[in-house]
Amino acid sequence: MAKREDVKTEGELTAQERLFCALYRQTRNGREAAAQAGYCKKPHKVAVELLARESIRRELTRAEPEGALRAEVLAGYRRLAFGMGTDALRLLFADTDEPPTPEALAEMDIFNICDIKRPKGGGLEVKFFDRCEALRRLEALGGAAENEVGEKSFYAAIERSVQTEREEVAGE
Numbered sequence: 001m002a003k004r005e006d007v008k009t010e011g012e013l014t015a016q017e018r019l020f021c022a023l024y025r026q027t028r029n030g031r032e033a034a035a036q037a038g039y040c041k042k043p044h045k046v047a048v049e050l051l052a053r054e055s056i057r058r059e060l061t062r063a064e065p066e067g068a069l070r071a072e073v074l075a076g077y078r079r080l081a082f083g084m085g086t087d088a089l090r091l092l093f094a095d096t097d098e099p100p101t102p103e104a105l106a107e108m109d110i111f112n113i114c115d116i117k118r119p120k121g122g123g124l125e126v127k128f129f130d131r132c133e134a135l136r137r138l139e140a141l142g143g144a145a146e147n148e149v150g151e152k153s154f155y156a157a158i159e160r161s162v163q164t165e166r167e168e169v170a171g172e
Contacts, residue, residue, distance in 0.1 A: 012055070013055060013056070013059055016037055016038055017056065018059070019036075019038070020033050020047075020050055020056075021056060021059045023036050024047075025060065028072070030044070030048065030050070030051055031043050031044040031047050033047065034046045034047040034050065070141075073141065074138065074141055074142075077134045077137050077141070078138065079111055079112070080111070080134035081131050081134035083111060084109070085112060087110055088108075088110050088112060088113050088128065090108065091105075091110060091113075091124075091126070092124055112129050113126055113128060114127045114128060
């Protein structure tokens with residue numbers, strides 16, 4: 001008779017699939033999450049297959065705290081607006097005869113790079129995300145958050161006022 005850990009019912013996730021979900025929530029990158037979870041053969045295809053499964057999507061949404069996506073978007077804009085460009089410059093000035101190893105590239109923080117091209121004439125062309133645009137988006141999202149809080153407190157004040165009025169009328 002098989003142990004409980006060995007039996008997987010429909011909709012249940014294996015430990016490796018739960019790890020994939022946790023990594024996917026952190027990176028929002030299916031291929032990267034699949035590779036880090038141990039799916040070595042064609043992680044990009046495995047990621048597509050996993051993300052297509054209802055049980056995986058249910059797990060991803062179940063464990064997603066309220067407002068987590070919004071917080072993630074804000075964090076991304078902050079990183080674009082205020083992040084360092086040191087690794088991107090290191091990549092730009094790297095010796096073209098001996099490019100960085102895949103391991104060295106994996107350790108670099110190149111989040112703020114929008115596009116990389118190698119022109120026919122040689123060299124490397126690096127395009128960065130627009131920091132000013134990231135700041136504008138941060139300001140817009142921050143203003144929306146303040147407005148939401150203001151609206152909630154405004155409606156709460158109206159509700160308290162109506163409740164107080166009802167209590168006074170009931171007391172007469």
